[in-house]
Amino acid sequence: MAKTNKTVVKVDDVTVRFAGDSGDGIQLTGKQFTRTTALIGNELSTFPDFPAEIRAPAGTTYGVSGFQIHFGSHPIYTPGDKVDVLVAMNPAALKVNLKYLKPNAIIIVNVDNFTERNLRLAGYTQNPLEDGSLKGYQVYPVQITELTRKALEELELSQKEKDRCKNFFALGVVYWLYSRPLEPTIEWIQKKFAKRPELAKANILALKAGRNFAESTELFASHYKVEPAKIKPGIYRNITGNEALSLGIIVAGRKAGLDIFVGSYPITPASDILHELSIHKNFGVKTFQAEDEIAAIGAALGASFAGNLGVTATSGPGMALKTEFMNLAVMTELPLVVFDVQRAGPSTGMPTKTEQADLLFAMYGRPGESPVPIVAPRSPSDCFYAAYEAARVAIQFMTPVIVLSDLYLANGAEPWLIPDLETLPPISKNLAQTDEDYLPYQRDPQTLARKWALPGTPGLEHRIGGLEKEENTGNVSYDPDNHEKMVKLRAEKIERVRDILTEPEIDGPDEGELLILSWGSTYGTIVTAVKELRDEGKDVSHYHLRWLNPLPRNLEYYIRNFNNVLIPEVNLGHLSRIIRDRYLVDAIPFNRVKGQPLMVQELKETIDQILAR
Amino acid sequence: MATQPSNTIPVKIRKQDFSSDQEVRWCPGCGDYAILATLKRVLPDLGIPREKYVFVSGIGCSSRFPYYMNTYGIHSIHGRAPTIATGIRLANPELSVWIITGDGDGLSIGGNHLIHIMRRNVNVNIILFNNEIYGLTKGQYSPTSPKGQVTKSSPYGSIDNPFNPIKVALASGATFVARTVDRDTKHMAEVFRQAAQHKGVSFVEVYQNCVIFNDGAFREVTDPQEKWEHALYLEHGKPLVFGKEKKKGLKLTGFHLEVVELEDPEQTDGILVHDQFNPDTAYATLLAELTDKPDMPIPLGIFRSIETETYEEAFFRQIEEVKKMKGEGDLKQLMLTGDTWKVD
Ligand code: SF4
Numbered sequence: 001m002a003k004t005n006k007t008v009v010k011v012d013d014v015t016v017r018f019a020g021d022s023g024d025g026i027q028l029t030g031k032q033f034t035r036t037t038a039l040i041g042n043e044l045s046t047f048p049d050f051p052a053e054i055r056a057p058a059g060t061t062y063g064v065s066g067f068q069i070h071f072g073s074h075p076i077y078t079p080g081d082k083v084d085v086l087v088a089m090n091p092a093a094l095k096v097n098l099k100y101l102k103p104n105a106i107i108i109v110n111v112d113n114f115t116e117r118n119l120r121l122a123g124y125t126q127n128p129l130e131d132g133s134l135k136g137y138q139v140y141p142v143q144i145t146e147l148t149r150k151a152l153e154e155l156e157l158s159q160k161e162k163d164r165c166k167n168f169f170a171l172g173v174v175y176w177l178y179s180r181p182l183e184p185t186i187e188w189i190q191k192k193f194a195k196r197p198e199l200a201k202a203n204i205l206a207l208k209a210g211r212n213f214a215e216s217t218e219l220f221a222s223h224y225k226v227e228p229a230k231i232k233p234g235i236y237r238n239i240t241g242n243e244a245l246s247l248g249i250i251v252a253g254r255k256a257g258l259d260i261f262v263g264s265y266p267i268t269p270a271s272d273i274l275h276e277l278s279i280h281k282n283f284g285v286k287t288f289q290a291e292d293e294i295a296a297i298g299a300a301l302g303a304s305f306a307g308n309l310g311v312t313a314t315s316g317p318g319m320a321l322k323t324e325f326m327n328l329a330v331m332t333e334l335p336l337v338v339f340d341v342q343r344a345g346p347s348t349g350m351p352t353k354t355e356q357a358d359l360l361f362a363m364y365g366r367p368g369e370s371p372v373p374i375v376a377p378r379s380p381s382d383c384f385y386a387a388y389e390a391a392r393v394a395i396q397f398m399t400p401v402i403v404l405s406d407l408y409l410a411n412g413a414e415p416w417l418i419p420d421l422e423t424l425p426p427i428s429k430n431l432a433q434t435d436e437d438y439l440p441y442q443r444d445p446q447t448l449a450r451k452w453a454l455p456g457t458p459g460l461e462h463r464i465g466g467l468e469k470e471e472n473t474g475n476v477s478y479d480p481d482n483h484e485k486m487v488k489l490r491a492e493k494i495e496r497v498r499d500i501l502t503e504p505e506i507d508g509p510d511e512g513e514l515l516i517l518s519w520g521s522t523y524g525t526i527v528t529a530v531k532e533l534r535d536e537g538k539d540v541s542h543y544h545l546r547w548l549n550p551l552p553r554n555l556e557y558y559i560r561n562f563n564n565v566l567i568p569e570v571n572l573g574h575l576s577r578i579i580r581d582r583y584l585v586d587a588i589p590f591n592r593v594k595g596q597p598l599m600v601q602e603l604k605e606t607i608d609q610i611l612a613r
Numbered sequence: 614m615a616t617q618p619s620n621t622i623p624v625k626i627r628k629q630d631f632s633s634d635q636e637v638r639w640c641p642g643c644g645d646y647a648i649l650a651t652l653k654r655v656l657p658d659l660g661i662p663r664e665k666y667v668f669v670s671g672i673g674c675s676s677r678f679p680y681y682m683n684t685y686g687i688h689s690i691h692g693r694a695p696t697i698a699t700g701i702r703l704a705n706p707e708l709s710v711w712i713i714t715g716d717g718d719g720l721s722i723g724g725n726h727l728i729h730i731m732r733r734n735v736n737v738n739i740i741l742f743n744n745e746i747y748g749l750t751k752g753q754y755s756p757t758s759p760k761g762q763v764t765k766s767s768p769y770g771s772i773d774n775p776f777n778p779i780k781v782a783l784a785s786g787a788t789f790v791a792r793t794v795d796r797d798t799k800h801m802a803e804v805f806r807q808a809a810q811h812k813g814v815s816f817v818e819v820y821q822n823c824v825i826f827n828d829g830a831f832r833e834v835t836d837p838q839e840k841w842e843h844a845l846y847l848e849h850g851k852p853l854v855f856g857k858e859k860k861k862g863l864k865l866t867g868f869h870l871e872v873v874e875l876e877d878p879e880q881t882d883g884i885l886v887h888d889q890f891n892p893d894t895a896y897a898t899l900l901a902e903l904t905d906k907p908d909m910p911i912p913l914g915i916f917r918s919i920e921t922e923t924y925e926e927a928f929f930r931q932i933e934e935v936k937k938m939k940g941e942g943d944l945k946q947l948m949l950t951g952d953t954w955k956v957d
Contacts, residue, residue: 039954237953247947254944261704263696281935283942286703286928291729295696298689298726302669302700305687306708310700324690332687418948455685455701455708458664463633463679465688466672475635476680 007222008179013072014226015080016174019097020089020110021058022051022065025167030067032171034238036184037071038415041228044071045524046238047079047412052352059113059121061092068100073227077379077524079412081599085177087170089113089144091122106138108173110166112145140219144169144210151209152202161199165206172210179225182207232417239416241380241409242269245339246276248387249311250283255388256395256427259284261303262311263296265318268351269407270341273313293321297338301325304334305464307454309391313339315407316358317348323366326400330370330490332464333441333450335394337387342406344595353595354407356520359574362402363549369487371494373397374548376404378523381416383409386546392427393497398449404548406570408521408597425500434459440474448493495550503552508534508541511561514610517587519545519575522568525598533604538611548575551582559583564610566590568598626657633683639674644795644821648742649681651798652711655805659709667701667710669694671718674749675742675821678713692723695730698737699924706925709809710737716757717747720776724756731785731814733924738808738815741778746827764826779901779916782816783894789815790897791915795822796835800846800913807915813923834911845903847914849889852881853900855910863910870899872909889915 016033020026027048034046049066056063070080082102088094090113101107111129119127128134129141148166155162168185175182186204193200214220239247253260262285264274278287286308290296293314300310314322319340329336342358344350362374373393377386383405390401432438432453440462441450453460462474470477471485506515507530518526523544530542543558545551559565559579567576568590576589590606592598631653639645656666666684670676672691679686685708689697694712701710712730719727719741730737746764747753753766757778761770782790789811793804801819808815820831833843841857853863853870860875862884875881888896897917903909 035952038952041956231956233956235949235953235955237949237951250942250947251944259704261700263700280942280947281932282939283944283947286932288699288703290696291725294693295699295726295729298693298696299700299703302687302697303704304700305697306667306701306704308700308704325693328690418953421944421948454705455667456664456705458662461664461684463635463668463682463686463688465679465686466690467688 009222009224011224011226012074013070013076014085014178014224015068015070015083016085016087016178017066017068017083017097017100018087018170019064019066019093020087020167021093022056022063023058024065024089025164026065026067026089029167029171030069032185032188033174033180034069034413035188036175036180037069038236038238039184040180041231042071042073042226043076043229043231043415044069045076045079045412045414046070047408050352050411057121059090059092059118061096061122064093064096066093066097071226073229075229077527078597078600081601085174087174089167089170091119091124091128094128095122095124101137103136104138106140106177107134108140108142108170110144110170111141112143114141142173142213142219147209147213148206151205155198155202155205157198157202162202165202168203168206169210169213172207172212173214175207176211176214177220177223179223182211234417236415236417238413239381239384240272240411240413241377241383241405242272242341242411243276244377244381244383244416245313245387245403245405246273246280248384249309249337249391250277250280250285251384251421251424252388252391252427253284253309255424256309256391256429258395258429259286259308260311261300261308262287262313263290263299263303264288264313265290265293265296267293267315267318269343269410270313270315270318270339272410273339273341293318294325297322297325297336301329301332301334301336304329304336305332305455307452309335309337309395311337311339313341315341315343315351316345319358319361326372327366327368327370328466329400330366330372331466331469333398333490334400335398335452336400337390337394337403338400339387339403339405341410342404344593350595352407354521354597355570355593355595356404356406356522357571357574357593358404359519359548359571360577362404363578369491371491372549373399373401373494373497374404375401375546376520376548377409378520378544378546380409380412380414384416384419388424389501392425393500395427395429396449396500397447397493397497398430398452399494404520406521432457432460438462439472440464441469442472443489443493447496447499448489497547498550498553501547501552503554504544504546506541506543506558509539510541510558512539512541513562514540514564514566514607515558515562516540516542516566516568516607517545517559517575517579518542518568519548522570522598525600525603526568529600529603529607532600533607538607540607540611545575548578556583559585564588566607566610568603570596570598626663628653628657630663631656631683633681635680637681638677640825642824643674644744644819644823645675645678645742647795647798648740648801648819648821649678651801652740652805653682655802655809658806659809661709665708667708668713669698669701669710670713671715671723672749673715673718673747674823675713675715676718692718692721693726694718695723695726695737695739699730699733699735702735702737702925703928706736706929712737712739714739714741716741716743716745716755716778720756720778720781728781728785731782731787731816734786734788734813734921736813736923736925739817740805741816741818742821743778743818744821744823744827745775745830746823748823748826752826777901777905778818779904780898782818783897783901783917787816787917788813788919788921789915790917791816792818792820792913794820794831794834794913797913804915807918811918812920834913843911845910845912847887847889847900847912847916849887849915852884852886854878854881854884861910868899870903870909889918891917892919
């Protein structure tokens, strides 16, 4: 925080959290704030915090919906560890979110909702606004409901309809606090309520009333300004991880000249992928909601056999059920993309909380010798490229591929510079032709992939299945030497996937005291921590894996070049086990499994400790 | 896009063209041989080129079937053939897809998929080899084994109530439901032919004798002497009569079918006339239940055959409608969905 003039304080980055009942329009409010913030050129990252229950009773702590945005004038990689401003629409929202606040954070509460009943529902025995328990924060009680009603006095709307506008009042207050323009939201409201002009009017009035209230009362001592960031020119949109996975696979299908067949069964947090893809039937996307997780992957594999690219999306419990089909895909050597949007497990675990604990399962969790390529996106928008690459590898190497996303990426959102699709690498498919001497398990000498012979092609009739295959002919074989050979060939094929991948680059010096090695959604936290440490003059390097199988060639070089290798993960040490096993190096695990992403602060502290040794 | 296996191209293929180079490895005397031979005889007459056939199976003795057919085929996972078959049909609806399954594969481990492919009316042909035993795992009771059957895993008799596969199919909404028996290849061929020609899901239960673990399970309808007294051959539009001299008929009394003796086989007044196109499943279910009743004949033939929209028809129609509504998808447009903004 720097330069102060009388009322406007310039800050580099801020984290705001909106919270209230599911019915308070919190997600919408958050999205409007995001949109405006993007339009004025800040960098940002967002994360919604949905309640676990679908329709929890109003006023309860388990019915609280939250939306967090971190924005700034420099690159932003995470939705923020801790919050500078909390907007709490009721006591429950205050209660569940206190733990996320920075010391001296601003709390704006809708004091009208702090009724005895609501306090009781939230489990408060005393009013926290009055009992001194919020000392250490800047609390601003605002009569949001009352003031909204007053602003809309003249309008002929029901009380209920008027009260629904109070989120825009709150938004107006926060817009003033961070010096954001109202126009983008006004335009949005006008479009959204084009058919109900009286509602449009009401929402706009509420928004303006909120801003005016904040400005004219001496409520806040000062307000803040966050300068635009230096952003690469181009056209941007906001994108969540699940949307990006969906788009990536659609684009891959087009590039490969294949229809996409999505077999899926609803499961949190992967269902949005099925929802999104179901919309785009005019893009050569077929979606099939199967009777269960097994049928979902089975149909996808069947579609791959018949010449579509089979895709299935799921999370932990579904992954467990799909295991046998993953193995059939390995054995039949057919392309298949499996999206695993990880959540906290085991079993049903915490379906609405994030975790990275499926890595060892993806790597080793299948009976028999069953190697499968694994790619892990690092940010919501990166899911697009991960899905695309997964499809490319699946098709070119005739193999199932696992994409390890997680809930944090799936629901998180960030602005995305829309890429030029021409720059994506081509996807070639190796289809067998009628006039050749086709042997189902003859392999390409380079990739070791077998050819894809599509049913319907005359002369290529052949049978595949789960039984071990004889090399080349693909006939059933129980021959011991043949089995060993095939096991090794399948493994070697996956090793060769490396040949078409770009190796990650190290961020920082390529030798030194400490290398942080990471994968997946921890990227944002680690980059932020590393940047802050460097600003403090510390020497740290960071290497972020994209493909976990096969591991990149240059990895070993870097591992050997550092005195310490720290591996932060949201699990009890999956990658660190793999690295220890593979390179016999005493990697230091840094693990948290709280259903939350890693926090920058705690990671920095650990790094400091290692550097101080 | 055509959602039917095309049978317009005249093709000359012979029975032997369907034989793969793989040695058939069922036990000598197994009922599977007859089924394989009969299908190979039927397929050339259907007018579908060989490359359009796909045989999909699960696991079990019967599921080796695809290896013996010189067509496209997948020998997949225990019970899961219907899932793969559905994917194949939706990827390429011009293929003629056949599911080969058994009583354990289809009704036990794969029960869920079997009922769902039938309720969806996916245009595939399901041949369920029912031998009322687990053969490949060497003789345990199956979901169709009669209660009390002594097997390796039920040394004191099975205590499970069996499934009646025809009733499962009817309850799942299958649009073509039939039963045949391995020893009557002529009947089997006709049933297969009709199943293949049916638009929508076809479910055929084949009584298949496992000589090793359950020999003679269907003796009542296969023994040349006995069978006339026990087999009720269903023929559309014909009265439900059976017996060596066709002197027994079925009459509806209340909600039950009753056997009546006929003086004269030509005089069938009051005897129910078989209607395989009856849209009401109650009728077919009555017939199916005869199987489970002592002293009642066992129906063979087509229980039900009705035409409704197939899953593929609805599936591809919807895609076409979306295309008409939104136009052929434009990737550039798609990338720009939602709010976009420009940074200079
Ligand atoms: S075990 Fe029975 S069903 Fe299996 S092949 Fe032998 S005879 Fe046929």
